[in-house]
Amino acid sequence: MSDSDRDAASSAAVLDELFATIESRKEALPEDSYTASLFTHEKGENAVLEKIGEESTETILAAKDDDLDELTYESADLVYHLLVLLAMKDLDLDDLREELRERF
Numbered sequence: 345m346s347d348s349d350r351d352a353a354s355s356a357a358v359l360d361e362l363f364a365t366i367e368s369r370k371e372a373l374p375e376d377s378y379t380a381s382l383f384t385h386e387k388g389e390n391a392v393l394e395k396i397g398e399e400s401t402e403t404i405l406a407a408k409d410d411d412l413d414e415l416t417y418e419s420a421d422l423v424y425h426l427l428v429l430l431a432m433k434d435l436d437l438d439d440l441r442e443e444l445r446e447r448f
């Protein structure tokens with residue numbers, strides 16, 4: 345495997361690795377983890393739902409400004425919070441992949 349193939353494979357795995365980390369935070373609930381704080385928040389699931397609302401707005405504003413760096417940054421924030429929501433609802437990336445695959 346070439347270096348660029350290895351880099352591409354590593355990039356492709358990042359969502360799975362991030363989701364596995366989110367699941368492990370959900371299980372262990374370490375005190376210093378932002379992710380864990382979303383699972384234990386006093387607002388319940390509203391905490392992550394509000395973040396998804398905020399990050400969606402910030403993503404839209406970045407797109408309207410044509411600020412591609414900001415669009416990438418806010419999109420990553422949005423995807424991360426969406427993955428936390430899926431984990432909260434006991435869904436996972438395979439559920440998402442399956443839904444997308446059915447639309448092909």
Ligand SMILES: N=c1c2ncn([C@@H]3O[C@H](COP(=O)(O)OP(=O)(O)OP(=O)(O)O)[C@@H](O)[C@H]3O)c2ncn1[C@@H]1O[C@H](COP(=O)(O)O)[C@@H](O)[C@H]1O
Nearest residue numbers: 362365366369376377378379380398402418420421424425
């Ligand atoms: N990918 C993320 C990730 N994306 C966003 N965030 C957090 O989401 C929060 C977003 O807050 P804000 O809306 O205030 O965003 P901001 O970027 O500070 O500011 P603006 O968007 O308003 O400009 C910040 O606290 C970010 O740190 C994330 N926190 C954690 N992760 C990953 O989650 C995994 C577990 O990390 P812990 O949560 O530290 O255990 C690790 O792999 C991390 O890389």
